[in-house]
Amino acid sequence: MGIMHSTGSQQKRNDRIKNKIRDRNNHETSDIKPRQGQTDRIEHLTYRTRILGSIDRNPYPVGKIMAKQNTVFKDAFNRCLKLLAETSALPSEPELGATLGVSRTTIRAILTRMEELQLIAWDKRAKVVLRQPKADDYYPAEETDSLAEIIERSFMRRILAGGAEPGMQINELELARDIGTGTTSVREFLIRFSRFGLIEKRPNSHWILKGFTSEFALELTEVREMFELRSAVSFAALDPDHPAWLELERIETMHHEILADIDNRYGEFSELDERFHLLVHKSSSNRFIVDFYDIIAIVFHYHYQWNKANARERNARALEEHLAYIAALKTRDPAQIESACRRHLKSARETLLQSIQ
């Protein structure tokens, strides 16, 4: 390898790679969308029709299967546009990669695309901004979500919002068709999701939906209470200059801000709630306790999203309880902490249970 490196013009090679990347980014808009439609149509046909061969398969586009969505590229591109709006020249490729959290390969694809859109002039180290990004330059938000996120949302809507009865069977193939993806991704999602205790696998057969029932909520909150009480107590034992205390300050401030304008800002509670409880759980320094918080977070996340009745009152009350809880943490007195924590968890449990009936 590397034998040919010193022949030919550097600039030409540079252009060659840019063309390669450009090609890659182009076909995805024109080629994939119609193909997906085709797949759907064929996939929905029954076994019989396919066996009898009554379909002309010729129009099916040959080659070019979509192996991986380039959502990482699109999302990083959008975020890079924001960076671009703030400077007159972009930094080096490794630095951009570190900032956006992607590899240089992706950064170069982004730069190539930006050059193509006449957003920048790119020649080696020089990446001069030519114009400000327009709304048009951004990729649509739905294209930047990873497949896993799409599947998760779609699935959670079905089981939390839709009338999904406990005991129902889940069919990988059907779910994949509905969402418009391959079975592999759905399957991997279900495996990952199974640790949340809402579904269960029958080997060589279907999955069973256990349902978002009140038993589920009770079991979940029982463990949550054990874990959070323990975490809260260990929070008090944290070193006074542990960063968690600072984060607690910030969270407390935000509570006051939201409460001061509760009528308009009560919707921000959900995110703050997660941030606060995660902070507490993390102080346990126990991976199983921290990981378990994922389950709580996902349940409450979707629960808040599809259960907006009395949201303002509920959230206002929870904010007040949080403030008492935070004050207790600051005293570092185990008895006070336990009492404030218990009070809040009790009302959180009741809220969750009420919404289930």
Add this chain to the structure above:
Amino acid sequence: MGIMHSTGSQQKRNDRIKNKIRDRNNHETSDIKPRQGQTDRIEHLTYRTRILGSIDRNPYPVGKIMAKQNTVFKDAFNRCLKLLAETSALPSEPELGATLGVSRTTIRAILTRMEELQLIAWDKRAKVVLRQPKADDYYPAEETDSLAEIIERSFMRRILAGGAEPGMQINELELARDIGTGTTSVREFLIRFSRFGLIEKRPNSHWILKGFTSEFALELTEVREMFELRSAVSFAALDPDHPAWLELERIETMHHEILADIDNRYGEFSELDERFHLLVHKSSSNRFIVDFYDIIAIVFHYHYQWNKANARERNARALEEHLAYIAALKTRDPAQIESACRRHLKSARETLLQSIQ
């Protein structure tokens, strides 16, 4: 469908399907094994060699890819041989299916194979045993393990027995090659396994081995102790004619039996240990607590398997502690239960920690 059902001889059709099934079961012995060897050889070559096309790909067997192992069939066949040894005629297909826990399709494949081996004479309802099964008739034990089991064992050996350093990267492709499977199965295994907290995924990149360290053991046992103490207390509250009390009796008896012949039977402790603690955890009626026991079970299972130093003494001591714990459960007195449970969990934790250094 079903249009042609009333034409032709029933017996002929019967034979046709049997031939079909027979074919299916045959090629797997002659065809697949050599193919796997081929795959391995080609897969191990470097990218460069493959690109340069210096390999003659022609000898690669065309068609016949192995989509699914027929381990369910083989395992059920072996178990069915044992049934066969005890009667002069086999029951109906649905009944066999229920007994062996497989579908009728598999049962019919088994019956076809048994007919082929002249083990039975099969005509519709009549399934007369012709001879007793020989050792030769059984499928080898390694062929009856599901792929998931093979991957799990192989992986656990690497990280518990082999010198696997924390922070090491795990490569799906390499692991798949080593084990001799496709990447899909390895990937699914890693996803399932990740809930055990020993590995962690970097999206779009590798997995990281967090290692079987003493931190891991401490975090694991911390949660275990919380869960088991709570479960033990709820055990005492179980209704007196709950089946768990009976199972507890049986477990206690087995403890005495093993202790009476400890020098020869100390190896049986591992399985009994799991059975006992699972029984206790189950009385919590909390899916998260019961599911968590999977983690404990797998860790202790492999730990016992690869750490045989002082096994006799360790197990004898644990058996005694169990007996005290069981006696405490029988008193139904929370204070006594808590004390006996704590004592045992403390020594279990110490044993685990000692083995890690």
Add this chain to the structure above:
DNA sequence: CTTTTGTCTTTTATCTACAATAGACAGTTT
């Protein structure tokens, strides 16, 4: 000599294909 860029290779994420297995339905037997 340190950082950056150009180029190339490896690995992951995801799709499709297909054998194994489950399961449904109609006809047959008891």
Add this chain to the structure above:
DNA sequence: AAACTGTCTATTGTAGATAAAAGACAAAAG
């Protein structure tokens, strides 16, 4: 009429292929 068998279809489990993304290394630039 209840259970069983024959036949067919649907679904799962796994391999293989491929685009996206990561990452390695040498040459180039500061």
